[in-house]
Amino acid sequence: MLWIDVVNEPHVRLWRRFLKRYPQDVLITVRRKGSLIELARRMLPDHEIHIVGRWGRSKEDKIRAFAERVRDLVYLLDEYEVDVASSKGSTEQARVAFGLGIPFIALNDNDLPPHVVTRLTFPLSAVAVVPECFSGPTYGPTVRFRGVFEVSHVLDYLEEPSREECRRLGLREGSYLVVRPPPVSSHYLEMAEHFEEAIKRLLDSTGLEEVRFPREGGIILPDGTKLYDVVDGIDLMATSAGVISGGGTMIREAALLGIPAISLLPREDPCVTRILMEGGLIAKADHRNIVQAYEHLVERWSTGELRERARAIISSLEDPVDAIKRALSQVFNERKLY
Known part of the structure; x- marks a missing residue:
């Protein structure tokens, strides 16, 4: 099972296109942020959307929201057998997947310093997926693609x-x-x-x-x-x-x-x-x-x-969902998950 954590509204289209091209047995989680929950339900009607946690506004609130969401995600995953996890910028998924020994595929395209999200996700990943132009650190195995994630959107x-x-x-x-x-x-x-x-x-x-x-x-x-x-x-x-x-x-x-x-x-x-x-x-x-x-x-x-x-x-340009699929195949082959 693939666990997808959707943490921002634009990511819904990315994952919808991925699941159209490459159907998977999936667990989809979202957080409370703007109209993300409603948008996910509207665009992914064939999938159950699990609402876990919220978005934090201030620096202090982000830390509180992170801690609460990590805890609640761990409880949710007690009910599922997840083989691999992936998200674009979910620091909570990165921490939970790492702690539970679940291979994590990190997506990101923002190479602006100070690389906070990158530093909190990529070091914990089995594979990182980034555009070819990405100049930030990736810390380990990396799949690069020609283009930008918005091509998929x-x-x-x-x-x-x-x-x-x-x-x-x-x-x-x-x-x-x-x-x-x-x-x-x-x-x-x-x-x-x-x-x-x-x-x-x-x-x-x-x-x-x-x-x-x-x-x-x-x-x-x-x-x-x-x-x-x-x-x-x-x-x-x-x-x-x-x-x-x-x-x-x-x-x-x-x-x-x-x-x-x-x-x-x-x-x-x-x-x-x-x-x-x-x-x-x-x-x-x-x-x-x-x-x-x-x-x-x-x-x-x-x-x-x-x-x-x-x-x-x-x-x-390349459709980024093809790069995500390559990263999944790489993890599956290395871990012999299927």
Whole structure:
């Protein structure tokens, strides 16, 4: 049995695509964070979703949440015979799998110092799965793939592109920007100045509306209404006029969809974002030049060039779920699990 721990909303599509391509006997766990539970139930309807623990906001709360979740995961695993475990960034799964002697496959793509999640997961892993560009430490056996994890997210969406979320939420296609604030509660970002100033300048210049995905979960519509409904972020981005983010995942998903994507991360971007910048799919900006950066992308978007470029880049990259499968096969062969 494969134990998958899903700790963030975007990872749901990654694992859905993996299970479509490579059906497995699985145990799926999630934590309480934003709309993760509801999204997992919606996108993985054929699998039981086990809710274990929660997300911690502050440094102290993260430690408390970690300890509570490790304890509860151990109790849950008393009921299952798990052969191998895998997740993208679950420090709790790494600790539990290591303690119980379960081979652990660690996925990660954020190579920004101080490498906190990497240091808490990769040393405990049997195999690490990372993009080729990943410059952080991996500590042991590693499977590298050509590309970014978001390729799997977008390929999963493109199999069934509904384009229904904007209408469900009362929005007009192409009339809004999707905004994602910086991850200031993360281990690699302490503060983010000028983000709100940059967003205001762009909205004032374009006359577009704002749809915001707060870090604590939910979605804020242009009229200020905050909803905690399950929202398919990729589908909502696909009908937007662009995505402006202080983080990484949504900006890479938007770029691979071929819509205007601007990074406002107030430090250097991880390698996976940089390779899409070098491919011409993402612009790096700040509060001083965000309007010009967006106008340049919109020119390419309106002619269809941005979408064509995105499709060409996707076709040149590897589907990350194939790399996960290679890592699983490596563990199975070494441990003779099957």
